[in-house]
Amino acid sequence: MRLIFGLVLLIGIGLAGFATYMAKNYIEQYQQQLAQERKQRAPEIETVDVLVAARDLKYGEKLEKDAVKSVKYPKSSLPEGVFTEATALFPEEARDPREVLRSMVEGEVILAGKVTDPGEPAGIGSRLASGMRAFAIEVDAKSGVSGFLRPGDRVDVYWTGSVGKGNMRTEGNSTGSVTKLIESRMPLVAVDQSADIDRDEARIARTVTVEATPQQVASLAQAQSTGRLSLSLVGALDQTTSEVIEVDQYRLLGIKAAEAPKPPQMEEERCTIRTRRGSEVVMTPIPCTN
Incomplete structure (x- = not known):
């Protein structure tokens, strides 16, 4: 009886070990397949919250808090001048709201170049x-x-x-x-x-x-x-x-303009003295004095 009990115990231990071995191999294969699948997936895109128009906005309209909403936006594609926080778009110390400089459609990202500074009108x-x-x-x-x-x-x-x-x-x-x-x-x-x-x-x-x-x-x-x-x-x-x-x-x-006439040149003034030598008159140049 004891021999039979011992034999059954050994067989049970062997079956348990075999089952554990098979389960271990199955789990390892599953983990390998899962890791391979994760590598094949597209990389996870990092996003940030940005403020966009909650409705169509027209030029000169005052920008109120109910006219904007927050949405997820790819961080790597953020345009310059976005607002990520409501406190930046609506400062607490501002007495008057911003105004719209360019018309925006619903869902369009609100940029600093499309709105005025707080309290500044949408003028020139x-x-x-x-x-x-x-x-x-x-x-x-x-x-x-x-x-x-x-x-x-x-x-x-x-x-x-x-x-x-x-x-x-x-x-x-x-x-x-x-x-x-x-x-x-x-x-x-x-x-x-x-x-x-x-x-x-x-x-x-x-x-x-x-x-x-x-x-x-x-x-x-x-x-x-x-x-x-x-x-x-x-x-x-x-x-x-x-x-x-x-x-x-x-x-x-296509007419060639006539050249302007040149101004007349003044002749150089010459000063001389006359000297009579008998019947001959001799002209001798001398420096001119005014």
């Missing part, structure tokens, strides 16, 4: 860079590109007027009625009294406002008071720099 002043000034140019249908100008466009500025008197010429060897490129790729910050960059309707403007340095403001003011300014729209993708351009009536018609 908020669009000027440091050290820049706003200057208004009077235009009409002819000089203002037929009303197709919008804030955010860039324009070349041409001056047309009369230069030179008599035989005087400009640096470009022009005279009379002249058209010259005086400023290139100037950004527009407003058309009439509107700084809305999303305005899409064509409208004949009376004035456009450009962003310029103080030196450019002085040049434009002088040009506007002495002649007529015309604008030429620069393409949105155009990165070329315009060369010096100056056209007068002679160049326009």
Whole structure:
């Protein structure tokens, strides 16, 4: 009886060991397959919370807290100027809210360049860079590109007027009625009294406002008071720099201007003394004295 009991015990221990061995192999194979599957998966994307528009926002609208919401955004693709915390977009010390500078659709990320500073209105002043000034140019249908100008466009500025008197010429060897490129790729910050960059309707403007340095403001003011300014729209993708351009009536018609007559040359004054030697008169040059 004892022998049978011992035999059964040995068989049970053997079966238990075999089962443990098989289970261990199964677990190891499962762990290897799981690790291989994890390697084949796409890497986990790190995200951060950013503030986006909770509804469509229009230019000039006051930005309130209920107009934004927080969403997850890939950290590696964050654009510059995002707001990750509500306290940055809505400072507690601000008395008045920010205003919208550019229209935004629902779900669009709110950037610092699309809204004003807290309490600042969405006017021209908020669009000027440091050290820049706003200057208004009077235009009409002819000089203002037929009303197709919008804030955010860039324009070349041409001056047309009369230069030179008599035989005087400009640096470009022009005279009379002249058209010259005086400023290139100037950004527009407003058309009439509107700084809305999303305005899409064509409208004949009376004035456009450009962003310029103080030196450019002085040049434009002088040009506007002495002649007529015309604008030429620069393409949105155009990165070329315009060369010096100056056209007068002679160049326009392909006529070679007549050379100015040379001033008469004054003959050198000669002073002499006459000396009579008998019947002969001798001329002797001497230095002239005044």
